[in-house]
Amino acid sequence: MTILRQIAQLGQPVLRRETGLVDDPADPVLQALIDDMLATMTEVGGVGIAAPQVYEPLRLFIVASRPNPRYPHAPTMEPTAMLNPEILWQSDEAEKGWEGCLSVPGIRGLVPRSLCVGVRYLSRTGEVREEELSGFIARVVQHEYDHISGMVFLDRVTTNHDLISEREYLRLVSA
Numbered sequence: 001m002t003i004l005r006q007i008a009q010l011g012q013p014v015l016r017r018e019t020g021l022v023d024d025p026a027d028p029v030l031q032a033l034i035d036d037m038l039a040t041m042t043e044v045g046g047v048g049i050a051a052p053q054v055y056e057p058l059r060l061f062i063v064a065s066r067p068n069p070r071y072p073h074a075p076t077m078e079p080t081a082m083l084n085p086e087i088l089w090q091s092d093e094a095e096k097g098w099e100g101c102l103s104v105p106g107i108r109g110l111v112p113r114s115l116c117v118g119v120r121y122l123s124r125t126g127e128v129r130e131e132e133l134s135g136f137i138a139r140v141v142q143h144e145y146d147h148i149s150g151m152v153f154l155d156r157v158t159t160n161h162d163l164i165s166e167r168e169y170l171r172l173v174s175a
Helices: 028-043 135-148 166-174
Strands: 048-050 060-063 080-090 094-101 104-114 116-122 128-134 163-165
Touching: 028 048, 028 060, 028 080, 048 135, 060 135, 080 135, 094 135, 094 166, 104 135, 104 166, 116 135, 128 135, 163 166
Parallel strands: none
Antiparallel strands: 048 060, 060 080, 080 116, 094 104, 104 163, 116 128
């Protein structure tokens, strides 16, 4: 049975700590955590969620882009759990894009990110995968990778002038 997890909010120490490696992808407790994270992320309209956001200091995040009220123009993809992910390379070409965070409610920021990334990770079945990702999906991966590195998107905003309220963001994207 899946459990909707409480989401750590900015100020919780778990969001600023380095995380530990996932030892055994087949561990039933880990598999239950992945299911809980998927359910929690879906419930609150996220397109990604990292283990520290549900108070678990593990190198694990889920990327599950799909259009929803928080991200109406997001592309659709199958939810993907990434265990012990590594960003192998990032393109030099970058752009600013709007980001929000389940752990930083009510605020959006223009965050510079690489347009493409290469990532290696273990799937939830323990299979090693390498992928090249671009656009919005690359942005989500970089955002979630920051979470397992003790960072939040606010750390990457280059000026406070690039911060707006969630309400203003939603007005901008629906215009």
